[in-house]
Amino acid sequence: MSAAHQRPYLELAQPDGPAAHFVGRSVVEEDPETFFLTVRQPTSDAEGFFDGDVLAVSSQMDAEPGDLVVWWTGSPASQALARVNLELGVDPVGGFLAPAENAGAPAQIRGVIVGRLRKA
Amino acid sequence: MAAQRSVLHVDLDAFFVSVERVLDPSLRARPVVVGGSPERRGVVAAASYEARAHGVRSAMPMARAMQICPDLVRVSGSHRVYRRASKAVSGILGEQVPVIEKVSVDEAYLDLTGTHMVLGKPVDTAEKIRREVRERLQLDLTVGVSRNRLVSKVASAFAKPQGLFEVHAGQEARFLAPLPVKLLPGVGPVTEKRLLEFNIARLGGLATTESWFLESVFGSHGPAMQQRARGEDDTPVCPPWEQPREKSMGHEETFAEDTGEHAFLRAKLQELLASAARRMRQKGM
Numbered sequence: 001m002s003a004a005h006q007r008p009y010l011e012l013a014q015p016d017g018p019a020a021h022f023v024g025r026s027v028v029e030e031d032p033e034t035f036f037l038t039v040r041q042p043t044s045d046a047e048g049f050f051d052g053d054v055l056a057v058s059s060q061m062d063a064e065p066g067d068l069v070v071w072w073t074g075s076p077a078s079q080a081l082a083r084v085n086l087e088l089g090v091d092p093v094g095g096f097l098a099p100a101e102n103a104g105a106p107a108q109i110r111g112v113i114v115g116r117l118r119k120a
Numbered sequence: 121m122a123a124q125r126s127v128l129h130v131d132l133d134a135f136f137v138s139v140e141r142v143l144d145p146s147l148r149a150r151p152v153v154v155g156g157s158p159e160r161r162g163v164v165a166a167a168s169y170e171a172r173a174h175g176v177r178s179a180m181p182m183a184r185a186m187q188i189c190p191d192l193v194r195v196s197g198s199h200r201v202y203r204r205a206s207k208a209v210s211g212i213l214g215e216q217v218p219v220i221e222k223v224s225v226d227e228a229y230l231d232l233t234g235t236h237m238v239l240g241k242p243v244d245t246a247e248k249i250r251r252e253v254r255e256r257l258q259l260d261l262t263v264g265v266s267r268n269r270l271v272s273k274v275a276s277a278f279a280k281p282q283g284l285f286e287v288h289a290g291q292e293a294r295f296l297a298p299l300p301v302k303l304l305p306g307v308g309p310v311t312e313k314r315l316l317e318f319n320i321a322r323l324g325g326l327a328t329t330e331s332w333f334l335e336s337v338f339g340s341h342g343p344a345m346q347q348r349a350r351g352e353d354d355t356p357v358c359p360p361w362e363q364p365r366e367k368s369m370g371h372e373e374t375f376a377e378d379t380g381e382h383a384f385l386r387a388k389l390q391e392l393l394a395s396a397a398r399r400m401r402q403k404g405m
Contacts, residue, residue, distance in 0.1 A: 058291070
């Protein structure tokens with residue numbers, strides 16, 4: 001684990017098997033796409049996440065209180081996990097920090113976590 | 121307040137082939153099929169993932185399978201052995217979970233509703249089951265976890281092979297939305313074709329199409345299909361003592377050569393009917 005990753009982080013994943021068919025753009029542009037991110041967690045689990053967990057993310061900015069979301073400031077390296085609170089604000093979870101503001105761009109929701117994939 | 125539902129769909133990976141590999145480890149990592157001989161017009165009953173990578177599929181004529189995969193290893197197989205292995209898996213499931221509905225020799229639904237305090241999180245129970253089946257029987261299980269049967273079934277198909285996919289509560293519709301309509305249980309080739317004619321290619325589109333339109337095209341089946349596309353399914357998991365008796369029973373035989381000889385066919389038909397009737401009497405039907 002490099003010094004740059006003392007905290008958990010997310011990286012784009014390419015799952016194999018049937019799940020791989022759903023990576024990338026949907027046929028119809030209006031439909032949200034599903035993409036996958038791997039949790040890289042330098043410490044033991046927090047909030048039930050383990051290093052290597054692959055999260056299925058529905059790329060939409062609509063989220064409701066209680067939803068687990070990925071938020072960012074536009075760069076893949078800034079992606080972090082958070083949970084939407086009752087005031088429709090976003091609270092970091094799992095040891096992730098809030099994404100650092102990028103060139104004045106505030107953090108916003110990139111997608112909603114719809115599920116978690118684990119392979120043997 | 122009623123406990124939140126939790127249903128697992130468990131599916132043994134390449135079950136027949138996996139059992140054969142337990143019996144004969146030399147079959148591991150090789151393209152293997154279980155099925156009848158090509159000389160007797162046998163078909164593929166099951167194919168390993170290595171064989172599938174060559175295009176071999178279940179129900180394919182064996183001769184064709186051997187043509188497209190020259191290194192293919194064919195095993196005749198034994199349904200008696202597979203039933204015993206399936207029963208062993210059921211035994212392990214029964215140790216972990218109170219309500220099980222076995223739907224085939226290699227698939228079952230498990231109801232974990234209300235068991236959180238005793239068994240822990242459903243996803244942890246799913247992991248434990250996978251671990252136990254692998255350690256004790258050397259068989260791999262894929263599991264889908266969600267709030268209902270429908271979504272868990274799609275989730276397990278998503279996670280194959282050797283995977284576990286948990287759909288988070290409340291995200292069923294979002295999980296299904298980008299998936300092709302043909303993945304929805306109950307949507308066959310005819311319904312898929314009809315949906316595509318109306319540019320309904322994804323489950324998200326099916327979920328948001330006007331209900332009256334679906335009813336006009338598919339009758340009462342339309343709105344029901346739409347509900348399922350939204351991830352809604354309250355079908356219960358039925359343990360054996362709540363299941364209806366078998367609705368049909370049959371026997372079949374594939375002839376080595378085509379024939380139109382009436383006397384032969386009549387004699388064969390009587391033989392097959394007698395076998396089916398004997399089985400029905402044995403089951404008290």
